[in-house]
């Protein structure tokens with residue numbers, strides 16, 4: 619949770635999570651939907667899915683405990699070099715290096731790194747230095763000390779070099795070029811993708827929800843169905859194609875409810891939402907109570923894990939009743 623948000627924001631999530639899943643075995647025994655529901659609103663849902671898979675592996679292979687050695691940690695889903703190093707060193711006091719934003723900045727200044735820290739060359743250098751400097755006597759304190767040095771002294775702007783305990787080893791300071799480091803990577807403009815979303819209601823006002831594929835963006839979450847128009851397709855044509863794919867008919871020519879937008883890591887997504895009153899087909903209710911499509915009654919919707927974008931679309935629908 620703290621890899622993606624501030625302590626203040628994460629705390630209520632963490633408390634609810636620990637109440638719902640007090641230990642690894644409880645996470646492992648839960649179904650994916652319960653795990654995603656507890657994570658709902660935090661974003662980056664692959665983390666929740668990986669946590670769930672990792673808990674199952676810990677139960678199967680590590681007696682329901684978090685392993686303390688780097689190699690076993692790296693074998694768990696969702697645990698990369700940074701997380702493994704943080705758990706091994708801070709949790710178990712094992713000699714494992716870590717490079718986070720703070721440590722990367724401190725080392726980039728001390729060694730006057732001439733590559734952006736996130737570049738492959740930058741990463742290679744930083745991890746090499748973090749490993750070479752690491753003390754075997756107390757790796758926990760060393761790593762935490764380096765993190766704190768970055769957070770409190772070697773700050774991104776206006777570092778307090780006069781108070782810095784490692785100032786005499788610092789190449790950036792010696793060269794009088796502290797503000798030059800770390801080098802920045804030029805930012806990329808995130809592309810805008812557009813789509814249409816259908817908020818389909820049946821005659822009992824149940825809402826049609828579709829479950830996303832288990833992997834990838836919002837994997838395993840539920841949502842009102844949407845798609846991106848094909849090349850040259852208008853919004854309305856895309857909507858009609860979506861309804862055809864769902865096997866649905868609509869009584870009236872639907873008017874848009876409005877637009878919802880969400881910024882993701884690699885792109886921005888803008889969906890035009892339509893309220894659809896579906897008419898029953900001769901074949902009866904089109905979706906079973908299991909599988910990737912459901913009619914959800916108003917009282918049931920809260921039990922489904924939905925991405926923030928879907929919540930925004932539902933709020934739009936509430937603002938535009940009828």
Ligand code: SF4
Nearest residue numbers: 772777779782785788
């Ligand atoms: S001397 Fe300044 S730039 Fe160098 S590590 Fe210390 S705070 Fe950072």
